Amino acid sequence: MASDRDELHAWVDGRLEGERLRRFERRLEADAALRAEAHAWRRHDEALRELGRTMLDDAILPRLLEAASGSAAPGSPAPDGAAGERGAARSADPAAYGAARPVAAAAHGARAWRTGGAQLWLAAAALAALSWSLGWVSHVRFAPPVQRVAAAPPAFVRDALAAHVVYAPEVRHPVEVAAAQHEHLVQWLSKRLGAPLTVPSLEAAGWSLVGGRLLPGTEGARAQFMYQDAGGARLTLYVADAGPTAADTAFRFDREGGLSAFYWVDGRFGYALSAQTDRATLLALAEEVYRQLARTP
Numbered sequence: 001m002a003s004d005r006d007e008l009h010a011w012v013d014g015r016l017e018g019e020r021l022r023r024f025e026r027r028l029e030a031d032a033a034l035r036a037e038a039h040a041w042r043r044h045d046e047a048l049r050e051l052g053r054t055m056l057d058d059a060i061l062p063r064l065l066e067a068a069s070g071s072a073a074p075g076s077p078a079p080d081g082a083a084g085e086r087g088a089a090r091s092a093d094p095a096a097y098g099a100a101r102p103v104a105a106a107a108h109g110a111r112a113w114r115t116g117g118a119q120l121w122l123a124a125a126a127l128a129a130l131s132w133s134l135g136w137v138s139h140v141r142f143a144p145p146v147q148r149v150a151a152a153p154p155a156f157v158r159d160a161l162a163a164h165v166v167y168a169p170e171v172r173h174p175v176e177v178a179a180a181q182h183e184h185l186v187q188w189l190s191k192r193l194g195a196p197l198t199v200p201s202l203e204a205a206g207w208s209l210v211g212g213r214l215l216p217g218t219e220g221a222r223a224q225f226m227y228q229d230a231g232g233a234r235l236t237l238y239v240a241d242a243g244p245t246a247a248d249t250a251f252r253f254d255r256e257g258g259l260s261a262f263y264w265v266d267g268r269f270g271y272a273l274s275a276q277t278d279r280a281t282l283l284a285l286a287e288e289v290y291r292q293l294a295r296t297p
Contacts (some may be wrong), residue, residue, distance in 0.1 A: 008034070012041045036176075036214075044165055072252050153254050154246075156217070158265045160238030160272035161256055162213055163224050168234035175211030175226055176186065182254040189239075195268065200292040202227055205285060207235055220241050235275040237289060242270035251286055253279060262286035266293065 010016045011024050028035045080225060103162040167174055177185040182199070190197045192214055207227040219241035226236040242265045247263045260282050263272040271293070273286045 008041070010039055011038060022046065037216075040215075043170070056244065124182060130176075153252065153261075153263060154242070154270060156222075156238070156240040156242065156270045157254055157261060157272050159215075159222070160224075160236070160263070160274055161254070161259055163238060163262060164234075164259060164261075164274040167213065167224065167226065168236060174234070176213040178211040179209040181211075182209070189221075189223040193223055193239065193241070193269075194220070197223065198293055198295075199225055200237065200289045202235070202285060202288065205288060206230060207285070210234075216222045217241070226296065233276065234276075235273065235285065236273040240270045240272075241268060246270065251283070251290075253283075255279075258263075264290070 007016070007024050008022070011021070016024055046284060069185065081141055103235060177188065179185070188196055189212060199212070201209070206229050208229075210226040210228050212223055212225040214237075215224055216281060217240050222238065222240040225237040225239075227234075227237075245266075246265050248267070251262050251264050254261045259277045260279060261272050261274040262282055263270065265271075266284075271289070273282065273289055275282055275285075
């Protein structure tokens, strides 16, 4: 219901007071699903607002404002995919929303993204599309030949990168279920994703399992498994239903800023392995993950 969503977002923004706040907090205590969603949004707002401050610079901001006001210079190319980025609004899941959220948070504030007028929508969509398309133009231009024919990554890869950005820096609550409850973690996420899951062991490569969490997605529930090395670096494996039309793929590589990801589709699931590390190291880890998943009955 719209009123429920209003209450949720008002709580996330810190705009609930008095009896409304007490009533909503009682609902949070009684409803685990609502509590998880509310805290996920709050974490997104905090982490992605900080990320947005580092992403926006003087070269990008004027183009955003031009897109919002309709005053782009004659002959400037219109950003592709702006309409599609609307699916990343808060009516969708936090992970999908994460890819576009930093732009709106940094430029206009958290509340403006959800309640602003057409100019804010245009600005957010334009910069989201612009930043993503510019990243892929440079990726295709400078990547090895085998990558030049690769299409832009599927939506679950963007969601995986956004989820990594949000949860990898977490100190107190990086996961919902810790590695100490390994059996429960596997059973719980397998049940929610509707298929038996395997949590790869990367101990031999120096990465220990921290745990995992459940995330929402357009094709149903998704899982994120987190690993950590001796230096405290984090690695995440994102598992998502790839959709009814998805076909198996070989490894493909994506890099956004300092964050790298290898992704692939195998059967009904898409997988994305993400970390702030070099391509060769991540490829070796992705190959090990793939080998272990392939052994799953």
